[in-house]
Amino acid sequence: MADERIIRYIEATERLRQGDYEVEVPVAPPDEVGQLGQALQALARELDARRAELQKLDLITARINAGLLLDDILDNVYDDFRALIPYNRIGFSLIDETGGTVTARWARSDQPEIHLKRGYSAPLAGSSLQRIIETGEPRIINDLLAYLQAKPESESTRLIVAEGMRSSLTCPLIVNGYPVGFMFFSSVRPGAYSDVHVDVFKRIARQLSIIVDKGYLVSELAARQATIEAKNQELVRLNELKNSFLGMAAHDLRNPLSSIQLIASVLRDKTFPISEDERTALLDDIVQQTHHMLALLDDLLDVSQIEAGKLELRCEALPMPEFVRRIVERHAQLATSKGTTVTLRHAESGTLYADPTRLRQVLDNLISNAVKYSPPGSTVWVDAHQQDGGWRLTVQDQGPGISPADRDKLFTDFARLSARPTGGEKSTGLGLAITRRVVEAHGGIIDVDSTPGQGATFWVWLPAQPPA
Numbered sequence: 500m501a502d503e504r505i506i507r508y509i510e511a512t513e514r515l516r517q518g519d520y521e522v523e524v525p526v527a528p529p530d531e532v533g534q535l536g537q538a539l540q541a542l543a544r545e546l547d548a549r550r551a552e553l554q555k556l557d558l559i560t561a562r563i564n565a566g567l568l569l570d571d572i573l574d575n576v577y578d579d580f581r582a583l584i585p586y587n588r589i590g591f592s593l594i595d596e597t598g599g600t601v602t603a604r605w606a607r608s609d610q611p612e613i614h615l616k617r618g619y620s621a622p623l624a625g626s627s628l629q630r631i632i633e634t635g636e637p638r639i640i641n642d643l644l645a646y647l648q649a650k651p652e653s654e655s656t657r658l659i660v661a662e663g664m665r666s667s668l669t670c671p672l673i674v675n676g677y678p679v680g681f682m683f684f685s686s687v688r689p690g691a692y693s694d695v696h697v698d699v700f701k702r703i704a705r706q707l708s709i710i711v712d713k714g715y716l717v718s719e720l721a722a723r724q725a726t727i728e729a730k731n732q733e734l735v736r737l738n739e740l741k742n743s744f745l746g747m748a749a750h751d752l753r754n755p756l757s758s759i760q761l762i763a764s765v766l767r768d769k770t771f772p773i774s775e776d777e778r779t780a781l782l783d784d785i786v787q788q789t790h791h792m793l794a795l796l797d798d799l800l801d802v803s804q805i806e807a808g809k810l811e812l813r814c815e816a817l818p819m820p821e822f823v824r825r826i827v828e829r830h831a832q833l834a835t836s837k838g839t840t841v842t843l844r845h846a847e848s849g850t851l852y853a854d855p856t857r858l859r860q861v862l863d864n865l866i867s868n869a870v871k872y873s874p875p876g877s878t879v880w881v882d883a884h885q886q887d888g889g890w891r892l893t894v895q896d897q898g899p900g901i902s903p904a905d906r907d908k909l910f911t912d913f914a915r916l917s918a919r920p921t922g923g924e925k926s927t928g929l930g931l932a933i934t935r936r937v938v939e940a941h942g943g944i945i946d947v948d949s950t951p952g953q954g955a956t957f958w959v960w961l962p963a964q965p966p967a
């Protein structure tokens with residue numbers, strides 16, 4: 500009569516053949532038949548583990564295919580590898596097109612802090628990563644502290660050790676025979692990795708590499724698309740601004756023109772009785788109006804000229820602070836009608852090499868703005884001193900300051916913002932845009948420090964010598 504166990508083994512083999520790996524067979528007593536049972540049971544366990552692994556890989560593949568952007572893919576699969584490879588952190592780096600540098604593209608960790616972040620890059624040549632590329636074999640470091648002691652110059656090891664990592668498995672990603680990057684698994688446990696994990700990685704490496712490459716391409720395309728879209732939006736915005744500005748400029752030119760026309764017809768009409776004084780006043784008015792129109796046209800021409808790249812600087816050595824003092828004195832005089840004081844506060848001596856006409860234009864606009872947008876009777880301070888191999892010129896006022904919303908638009912073309920002139924002065928919104936371009940043409944920087952409601956300090960830094 501056949502051993503009862505043999506019948507059970509035959510049944511189990513049939514179930515295994517049909518894909519049901521959760522079989523239990525009797526293994527005692529440990530005679531020859533029992534040993535056969537043990538072997539069968541071990542085989543069933545092994546097959547079950549393999550099936551679980553394959554299922555996991557299927558899931559990862561599905562998830563990888565579902566997310567197209569690389570970061571989404573990696574974020575999606577971060578937890579999925581755990582069943583296959585132990586880790587507390589995964590990093591992913593790409594080799595650049597020339598093959599010269601490796602740059603971190605993505606990293607995620609269970610630990611609170613990531614030190615080796617996206618953007619970290621290092622040369623490939625001569626690094627330990629180069630060997631991994633050359634052999635195509637993953638590398639295990641099971642004691643990162645000891646490794647760092649032996650190779651204290653390894654910045655990347657120092658960073659992940661600082662994150663708390665103690666062992667690592669570095670895997671090359673290869674697409675069409677070309678190395679594209681690396682996947683770094685790290686664990687807070689020393690000795691976390693063995694050849695089993697290398698095998699697991701090798702089984703998924705090819706697919707992972709291809710998908711990483713695809714995801715990277717899509718990410719790049721998406722980034723380029725986003726840049727183009729942002730540029731388009733900027734163009735649309737500029738176009739709208741230009742249109743509304745043209746409307747404003749036309750309006751600003753039309754008003755003085757119609758009053759000049761009116762005055763001219765009054766002056767021509769011999770039957771209209773006017774005194775000599777009245778006649779002089781009317782002529783003065785014409786002079787003033789044409790002056791304003793010319794200034795506006797000059798500004799418009801300036802913008803289009805500068806836009807066309809035709810801003811030519813005629814630089815010369817300007818004696819400081821005399822150059823600034825003369826400009827400040829002129830504005831001080833003009834501002835008396837508004838009861839505003841304009842003073843040169845701190846002024847250093849020295850030489851600034853710049854285009855005098857253009858630099859005057861810069862200071863004219865900053866000082867006239869300070870007077871124009873501050874309440875009558877306030878004070879405007881001008882300072883000029885040397886700093887960082889150049890000159891820092893500041894104009895401080897007691898006006899409304901610059902609101903955060905206005906800040907971004909301040910130096911762009913045609914910006915008439917929330918602050919309005921306090922004494923009926925003209926405002927076309929071109930001054931600061933021109934000023935910025937002039938400063939930048941000198942190789943300088945312009946910006947403003949301001950707490951809304953507490954005045955503004957516009958500052959310009961110019962190199963002592965503009966770039967050739």
Ligand SMILES: Nc1ncnc2c1ncn2[C@@H]1O[C@H](COP(=O)(O)OP(=O)(O)OP(=O)(O)O)[C@@H](O)[C@H]1O
Binds near residue numbers: 864915917927929
């Ligand atoms: N010192 C300041 N304080 C508060 N707001 C300011 C100051 N300077 C400029 N602004 C704001 O920035 C806007 C742009 O200034 P900008 O000098 O470019 O043009 P504008 O003074 O209006 O005209 P333009 O200088 O062409 O005659 C102004 O309309 C104003 O709202």
Ligand SMILES: [Mg+2]
Binds near residue numbers: 929
């Ligand atoms: Mg201005």
